[in-house]
Amino acid sequence: MDLILASQSITRRRILDAARIDARFMSPKIDEENITKSLIADQALPRDIADTLAEHKALKISRKNLDSLVIGCDQILVFEGEIFGKPASPEALKDMLSRLSGQTHRLVTANVIYKDGKPMWRHVAICHMSMRTITSTEIDAYIDAHWPDVKHSAGGYHFERTPDLFSSVRGNWFDIMGLSIDPILRFLNQHQAGNPFQIPRLAAVLGHPIAQSKSPLMHGHWLKKNQISGDYIAIDIPPMRFNTTVRMLFDVGFSGFNVTIPHKEQALAFADDMTSRARRIGAANTLIKRDSGKISADNTDGYGFMTNLASQNSAWNPSAGPSLVLGAGGAARAILVALLEAGVPKIYLCNRTRARAEDLAADISDCIEVIDWEDKQGVLPDVFTVVNATSLGMIGKPPLEIDLTNLNPDALVTDLIYAPLETQLLKDARTRGCEVVSGIGMLLHQGVPGFEAWFGHRPAVDEELEALVLT
Numbered sequence: 001m002d003l004i005l006a007s008q009s010i011t012r013r014r015i016l017d018a019a020r021i022d023a024r025f026m027s028p029k030i031d032e033e034n035i036t037k038s039l040i041a042d043q044a045l046p047r048d049i050a051d052t053l054a055e056h057k058a059l060k061i062s063r064k065n066l067d068s069l070v071i072g073c074d075q076i077l078v079f080e081g082e083i084f085g086k087p088a089s090p091e092a093l094k095d096m097l098s099r100l101s102g103q104t105h106r107l108v109t110a111n112v113i114y115k116d117g118k119p120m121w122r123h124v125a126i127c128h129m130s131m132r133t134i135t136s137t138e139i140d141a142y143i144d145a146h147w148p149d150v151k152h153s154a155g156g157y158h159f160e161r162t163p164d165l166f167s168s169v170r171g172n173w174f175d176i177m178g179l180s181i182d183p184i185l186r187f188l189n190q191h192q193a194g195n196p197f198q199i200p201r202l203a204a205v206l207g208h209p210i211a212q213s214k215s216p217l218m219h220g221h222w223l224k225k226n227q228i229s230g231d232y233i234a235i236d237i238p239p240m241r242f243n244t245t246v247r248m249l250f251d252v253g254f255s256g257f258n259v260t261i262p263h264k265e266q267a268l269a270f271a272d273d274m275t276s277r278a279r280r281i282g283a284a285n286t287l288i289k290r291d292s293g294k295i296s297a298d299n300t301d302g303y304g305f306m307t308n309l310a311s312q313n314s315a316w317n318p319s320a321g322p323s324l325v326l327g328a329g330g331a332a333r334a335i336l337v338a339l340l341e342a343g344v345p346k347i348y349l350c351n352r353t354r355a356r357a358e359d360l361a362a363d364i365s366d367c368i369e370v371i372d373w374e375d376k377q378g379v380l381p382d383v384f385t386v387v388n389a390t391s392l393g394m395i396g397k398p399p400l401e402i403d404l405t406n407l408n409p410d411a412l413v414t415d416l417i418y419a420p421l422e423t424q425l426l427k428d429a430r431t432r433g434c435e436v437v438s439g440i441g442m443l444l445h446q447g448v449p450g451f452e453a454w455f456g457h458r459p460a461v462d463e464e465l466e467a468l469v470l471t
């Protein structure tokens with residue numbers, strides 16, 4: 001089956017890629033503006049306008065590609081009976097957003113399939129988009145930040161980049177993105193003999209900021225490698241808008257999320273239930289929508305840490321003796337819980353800000369002894385595991401200054417930092433004859449349980465993935 005998408009939209013192309021559909025992409029040049037004008041003059045309904053535009057695009061490509069199935073689509077934004085196009089200027093955008101603020105508008109998405117220059121199928125989806133009330137100052141800040149990105153979009157927004165502009169949505173993610181993939185797949189499955197196409201599942205990493213996240217690269221690799229129908233994106237959500245936005249994203253079809261700074265505590269509170277490790281850590285990095293509709297929270301940081309140790313050093317024995325953990329942030333918390341659950345009998349916890357370490361120890365277990373930052377070298381002869389969970393030693397940060405002369409050569413040393421891949425701490429430990437484990441594996445392994453829950457396949461952590469994430 002030769003399939004052509006008559007569109008130049010990167011978003012629509014991504015949806016077909018996510019569904020693992022092999023298609024060609026062609027850009028039909030039609031005079032959208034004039035066709036729309038004449039339809040409006042004829043008092044055509046918004047759905048008929050979108051449908052006619054989709055038809056024009058499909059027909060143009062179909063005529064030159066007889067025998068191929070051609071998908072044409074169009075999306076229009078309708079508010080109070082008026083069609084909103086692309087904003088002509090920042091001032092026009094301000095006017096548009098001021099009108100949409102606090103109101104519900106509709107996105108009408110028309111899809112048609114043509115063959116041999118004739119229509120075979122059509123579908124129109126309507127999404128109801130309720131924008132929250134946005135102040136004039138907020139609109140100005142939004143325009144400053146987003147104008148170059150949104151000037152080509154009807155209504156002046158990209159839902160996937162700023163879903164926090166909305167308070168609720170009635171509709172489906174793919175319809176909002178401009179291609180109704182569910183009914184398209186149903187049509188294609190009736191007209192092709194091979195394995196049926198599956199509706200893509202959706203997951204994302206949520207944070208603020210989020211551009212630095214390696215998770216889309218990692219999950220994208222797993223999806224592609226295993227030919228799974230699905231997509232994984234990064235979404236920036238300001239802390240104030242976390243609950244409303246996550247609820248809305250689940251409503252439009254997401255199966256779950258990874259959650260990173262600063263949302264991990266809010267994510268735990270958001271969930272209907274949680275794993276015991278998430279409860280003990282007091283934070284979630286994974287949200288999963290169950291078949292019942294309930295949202296479960298998990299924290300896989302400790303799991304990632306432990307699996308990484310196990311996969312790189314099978315000789316490591318947690319009960320051999322005490323551990324030293326440097327740092328008392330969120331990462332340290334997950335590691336303390338994981339080490340204790342693995343059977344480490346005692347942990348020395350050492351942090352620049354001692355009070356933070358004391359709070360953590362009081363919260364987690366009396367097997368944790370807090371020591372002064374200056375005393376970290378003093379316990380080295382006594383410990384069998386050393387973990388750096390501070391940001392010291394990371395590229396751009398100060399070095400971690402610790403003399404390992406008295407460290408037991410049988411000890412294992414691990415660093416959560418993976419940029420650089422081998423920190424000075426690990427280099428020094430290797431010189432001392434210790435086993436060392438780098439931090440990259442923790443990042444990779446912590447993603448596994450979420451991926452399996454959302455996409456139904458347990459992915460492999462291998463060198464190919466590591467190389468990809470490190471580039």
Ligand code: ATR
Binds near residue numbers: 328331398
């Ligand atoms: P995360 O959630 O990734 O653990 P975090 O909460 O910012 O991040 O924690 C960073 C850790 O690095 C903390 O233990 C921090 O020590 P403080 O609690 O005293 O802030 C530690 N850290 C950062 N910069 C440091 C420095 N210059 N010297 C010593 N410790 C430092």
